[in-house]
Amino acid sequence: MNKFITGAILLALSATATAKSYPPLQAATVEGQAVSSTNKVTYLKFWATWCAYCVEEMPLLQQTYENSQGRYQVITVNVGFNQTVEGVKTYLNRYGYQFPTVFDSTGAITRQYQVTGTPQHILLDANGTEIYRSALMTDELKQHLAPQQQGTQP
Amino acid sequence: MKLLNPITLLLNLAILMLSLCATAAPTEYIFINIWDEYAQLTALPKPHPKIERQFIHPDINIDKPSVDQFIAQFPAYNGLKIDKLNQLAIRYGVRQTPYRLVVEDGKVQQREVLGTMPADAHVATSTEGKALHTLSGQQFDPARPETGLRVLFFSDSLCPFQHIPDCTQRITQNNRLAATIDHPVVTVIKPFYVDQAQAKAYQERFKVNHEVVFDSHNQLFSRFEVTELPYWLVQDSQGKVIYRANQVPPFPL
Numbered sequence: 478m479n480k481f482i483t484g485a486i487l488l489a490l491s492a493t494a495t496a497k498s499y500p501p502l503q504a505a506t507v508e509g510q511a512v513s514s515t516n517k518v519t520y521l522k523f524w525a526t527w528c529a530y531c532v533e534e535m536p537l538l539q540q541t542y543e544n545s546q547g548r549y550q551v552i553t554v555n556v557g558f559n560q561t562v563e564g565v566k567t568y569l570n571r572y573g574y575q576f577p578t579v580f581d582s583t584g585a586i587t588r589q590y591q592v593t594g595t596p597q598h599i600l601l602d603a604n605g606t607e608i609y610r611s612a613l614m615t616d617e618l619k620q621h622l623a624p625q626q627q628g629t630q631p
Numbered sequence: 632m633k634l635l636n637p638i639t640l641l642l643n644l645a646i647l648m649l650s651l652c653a654t655a656a657p658t659e660y661i662f663i664n665i666w667d668e669y670a671q672l673t674a675l676p677k678p679h680p681k682i683e684r685q686f687i688h689p690d691i692n693i694d695k696p697s698v699d700q701f702i703a704q705f706p707a708y709n710g711l712k713i714d715k716l717n718q719l720a721i722r723y724g725v726r727q728t729p730y731r732l733v734v735e736d737g738k739v740q741q742r743e744v745l746g747t748m749p750a751d752a753h754v755a756t757s758t759e760g761k762a763l764h765t766l767s768g769q770q771f772d773p774a775r776p777e778t779g780l781r782v783l784f785f786s787d788s789l790c791p792f793q794h795i796p797d798c799t800q801r802i803t804q805n806n807r808l809a810a811t812i813d814h815p816v817v818t819v820i821k822p823f824y825v826d827q828a829q830a831k832a833y834q835e836r837f838k839v840n841h842e843v844v845f846d847s848h849n850q851l852f853s854r855f856e857v858t859e860l861p862y863w864l865v866q867d868s869q870g871k872v873i874y875r876a877n878q879v880p881p882f883p884l
Contacts (some may be wrong), residue, residue, distance in 0.1 A: 481667060505724075513792075526751040526752065527667075527749040527750065527751060527752055528692070528752060529752040529754055529824065529825060530794065531752070532751070532752040532753070532754050533754045533792075533823075533849070534858065537858065556691065557726065558689060558691060558726055558727065559664070559726075559727045559728060559748050559749050561748070564751075568751060573681040582726075583726075584717060584720075584721065584726070587691075588717070588721075589718070591689050593692075593693075593793070594691060594692045594693055594793050594794065595691065595692060597773070600794075604692075612793060612794040612795075612796070613794060613859050613860060614859065615857060615858075615859040615877065616876065616877060625786040
């Protein structure tokens, strides 16, 4: 019994340790549209225009946005370092990318989600708990984001 | 007024002098981004003899092995430190590199931009490229393995790096695979931020005894839609992909 209790405590502790939660993201996009992760499954993508890995993933990101089918929302966060908001807007318009993009002018959002590299993919559940995180577009991330039956959670 | 005894007076004087020394020396912080420096070195201002210079890297896309590798190539940047959690950058409002600050008593005395912002990255999107060769000079045809099965191991010469989880271990696994199966194994190196010389250094560093292709135009990564690193594909004799995963292919398939 003792072993069971110890095991249960360890399991609970490990679950707590791995399940990171974040305060909801409340921001405005570069086009002035308000976005919020409150009560929504949210796919956050951190990027920069100088980041070759990020630029390579952009068409996939647009495709993911188009295929999200209301199961989750896509919010991209330009990390704002060595970037200007005008430059980011020009870049998005040049390639016709339509996903909502927030410009992190002070780095506060990047810090809030403990992002120290680009690209960075973070999938949050409706409570703001991290479901998945990766640097690159992994198979596991693609499975989470793949179009499935309506109403299915990532 | 209370008179201090001579010992207390001396002690107070010493503390005062120490604090003056501690606060008087200004520090010059030069924030750089090593990935931009590889492309073009910043023209640094002449150091001031009475100002301590510290090179700082923002805490983004950086780790210690990358810093060590950079300093080995550019010893002038010896002592380059990562600004953990961007504490200095946040405190002094630094949002771009290269950037110079002179700080005295916690206050910024001078600040200046030392260069232009990095250009947008351009990534080749066409799968049609030049003919590919291995580092040993053999022609590499992505469509026709010409043998039975062929393993393609997609890797990155920036390893070890945070974008490439467990890459050192995966490279070892791949070397072991190459040594134990009868099919050819080819390592394909991502071209971002590196050149062929770094692909060769990768081959030596990780003791890779099989063929290595430097995918100079990213055409193999695009052609096979590889977006994760490290990653394995297995082709059949017709070039068809019969296995793809971030795990070592289990032979026999």
